Amino acid sequence: MKLPLSWLKDYMNTDGIDDATYAYEMTMSGSIVEGIENSAKEIKNVVVGKILKIDRHPDADKLVVCQVDVGEDAPIQIVTGAPNVFEGAVLPIAKHKSNLPGGIKITKGKLRGVESYGMMCSTDELGISDERATGVLILPEETPVGANIVDVLGLDESVAEFEITSNRPDCMSIIGLARESAATFNREFAIPAVTVQENNESVTDYASVEIQNPELCSRFVGRVVKNVKIAPSPEWMQRRLKACGIRAINNIVDITNYIMLEYGQPMHAYDLEHVEGGKIIVRNAKEGEMLETLDDQPRVLSSSMIAISDEKRAIGVAGVMGGANSEVSEATTLVMFEAATFHPVAVRRGAKALGMRTEASALFEKGLDAENCLNAINRACQLICELGAGEVVGGVIDLYPGKKEQRVLPFEPEKMNRFLGLSISEEEMINILERLEFTVKDGKAYVPTFRADVEGMADVAEEVARIYGYNKIPTTMMQGGVTVGGKTPKQKLEDLLRNVLTDCGLFESMTYSFIDPKENDMVLIPKEDSRRNMVVISNPLGEENSVMRTDMLSSILKVLRTNYNRRNTEAGIFEIGAIYLPEGETLPRETQCVAMGMYGMGDFYDLKGKLEQMLETIGITSYGFAPCSENPSFHPGRCASLLVGGKAIGVFGQVHPKVSANFKIGTDVYAALIDFEALLAGYTTDRTFKQLPKFPAMSRDIAVLLDASIPVGEIERIIKKQNSNILESYKLFDVYQGEQVESGKKSVAYALSFRAEDRTLTDEEVNAVMDKILADLKAELQAELR
């Protein structure tokens, strides 16, 4: 919403309030000023000049050379191509070293070899008009030569741009903002009395109105103007419209727009001679009904819209746009004005369905004050008289089926003070409310009709607080019930996982939770896999962000792809991210996945080590791994399931080369996907102290030769199976395949450590266990001691 500050003076005294103070105070009382612009500030050194003499340009047919009097000792020479110059013309001259709106600087120069000391200006160059003018602006002959153009044209206008919140449609008007301004600065606010000179005819002899569905139209006010003389509106009105961003058209249309700005009440003007039977009917549109709107577009209406029609056909979509068939034209002599209030939701839906949000519809859909209609239409008729644009026919058509009682709320100063943490006196509260046109008496607050947003104590308290000043409210600490802050085990585990995974050298990533359904193919998820059952966004930004992920692999691979493309030689990342699994309920199950991915940072065993470190840090000490060759996203020979309590809780390994190729990553990629819930189930911070050993350990190394195809896990199974209470630990320290051993075999070496809590072990005790292990290795794995 734009407000030319000079317009405020119609309703209040603004003396002594500069632009910056105005913007600040209004913002702090709740009407946010986004900025104040003054195009005159951009205009410098532009004066009124008079052309004394025009000569042809020696080298250009379309240019002329003018001698211009700009009120200085000697005339200046200006070369121009403007088609409308003549000797004696008075016009704006941008002199050497002048500035024009839009940051344009004018300096002297040569045009086709002839010196020119400035420029003659058109309306668009001065920022008065947005349209490209065909010639320079010719001023009245009597305009004083040498005068500053800003003063001559009254361009020194500051225009404030407001951001009005959706609860305050009353502030979408000059009067509403003036009321707020007066309340903010604690000054007198008054709307000048509106008087209409009407003839002694009766409007009912010209027109009638019928509201078929009162749900749709709470009030419809109409007045008729005859002997209309269509003409341009006066300069002052055009300037105000323009300052608010509205183009001037003709006096009738301009008046309707002026009233919309001033009163916040959209108006419409019908050419009454084109309204069949002079009758206006407000009704539901018929399904498929056709109407050509003012913008010359054919529109198909539907039954949810409100149609304005005459006896035969639709002549407008209520609250959105009028029809071309009853449009005011140059030939119009009989006009009917409409000021009405329509059902906000119906207008909103209609505008949306037609794809035409107009300024009028934007107002209607916020819910307008029906009490405003009559004042607005009378003000329009007053302007008709002032502009001599026609003769106002006596009487008003006023159908008001939706009249509402004024809202009355209890006035509770103590309660409000308690709620706000303030101690303002009752008098001060009343004073503030009265400035906002509330009436307070007998313990009741009477809410003005234009404030439909004020419904209860909290709303009244806000009115008091914002005018009193939010920043005068003290800062206090909460009293009342005791609460204990803290994190849940789930939240603690998330923190811990982030700590351990960053300790492992991985960076935390954050990726979008919606993906492209094609990514399912890129990671080779089988067609019948349940992960292809996804939550689909009905209005996505694009296909690439259209489904909620059910798997984290592609998210991780996209991050690695970015890093790979940017030539980062290595990248290791993790994310504790949500996946969204539709399971038949209204809402999907949202669960988390701990995903990791890396390239250039080692191989399968580096990733596996990180997993082991993670598990042990969170207190899961009993876990295992099983080869997994069936997951199509992973390399069949380099993939394992992570087992906890015998259950697979995740998968990890080298990403299938086909998959990494799909993501255009030209190196081996490793990834892990672990179920967070399963980790949470095993997560514990319980640790029990174990006595430090008092007796020495004995260590034994063994190296065995066995078939290369046997996993070392088998050896460990046999070591563990002994259930020896003196075996303290075992550790793989060498695996060898090559020249030194028979082909098809490998040599595997373990270091074992033995210890008893209560004594120093003897060789015999240890040897007994070792012998048993070797015997079992031989029996079960045909492993020979090397």
Added chain:
Amino acid sequence: MREQLTAIRATATDALNQADTLAALEELRIQYLGKKGELTAVMKGMGKLSAEERPIIGQLANEVRAEIEGALEEKKAALETAAADAKILSETIDVTMPGRRSTKGKKHPLTTVLDDLKDIFIGMGFTIAEGPEVELDYYNFEALNIPKDHPARDTQDTFYIDENVVLRSQTSPVQVRVMEQQKPPIRIIAPGRVYRSDAVDATHSPVFHQIEGLVVDKGITMADLKGTLEVFVKKLYGENTRMRFRPHHFPFTEPSAEVDISCFNCGGEGCRICKGEGWIEILGCGMVHPKVLSGCGIDPEEYSGFAFGIGLERTTMFRYGIDDLRLYFENDIRFLEQF
């Protein structure tokens, strides 16, 4: 014999002075004091001396021996010290060469800042609540006093799954879920992802994070809201930070406010970060709307509360001077390793 001993004393002292390695010293020890050493040989010949001479020469021999032994020890200690010094000297390294680091990753900057925020509010007795991202329209809008066709829905371009299910456009639905399940006193923050159909650019992302705050209890005032946020602001941005409240409108709070803080970069003078205004908007807040309370089964006559919503991306941008929202979601290692 006396002459022999005197000669040994002289030559030994002389030789010891000359010795410059531990090995040479050992040789000298053997030469003089060894089983076949010179002094030993002399002492072996003592038996041939007369009874009068023997004690005199014996004493002298012992003196010479003690002297040589002492000198040996002294020299040995000196040589050892010198050798240790020389070794230490030879171990000099170039301390300006780069240090070796263990490879560590980093948390995402959004997580780091969120962790700070959580700590601040946990310190004030808050717990952390969570709610679904794929959310019912009811919780995201209707229960927050934003009925269908409410104009406020225009300001949030929402992703819809179907008529009744949305990707939550704010973390405020968690407020409602908490109030439905928990009796006052309530003090929670609810951080999480939210979604709006904004095309991606330096300041917009279809996915971003908010931190919702909610307090409901008897006698909670707007002054308490200001007090709580002041603690938060000063802890996060520094003790000298000033805060101001501007009236605003949110359908689910009344009164509502936006909160600005004095620019942490220029202290309020006006700079590039605050666009010359000296103030930076950091959050929206207000007193929980009575309709929202009663919709959740909490009597607004008995209880009151406040709520606030903080944008995590923005807060993090301010913290580190990050100027482009897209960096958060690209996850370039060269970005992530900076924080």
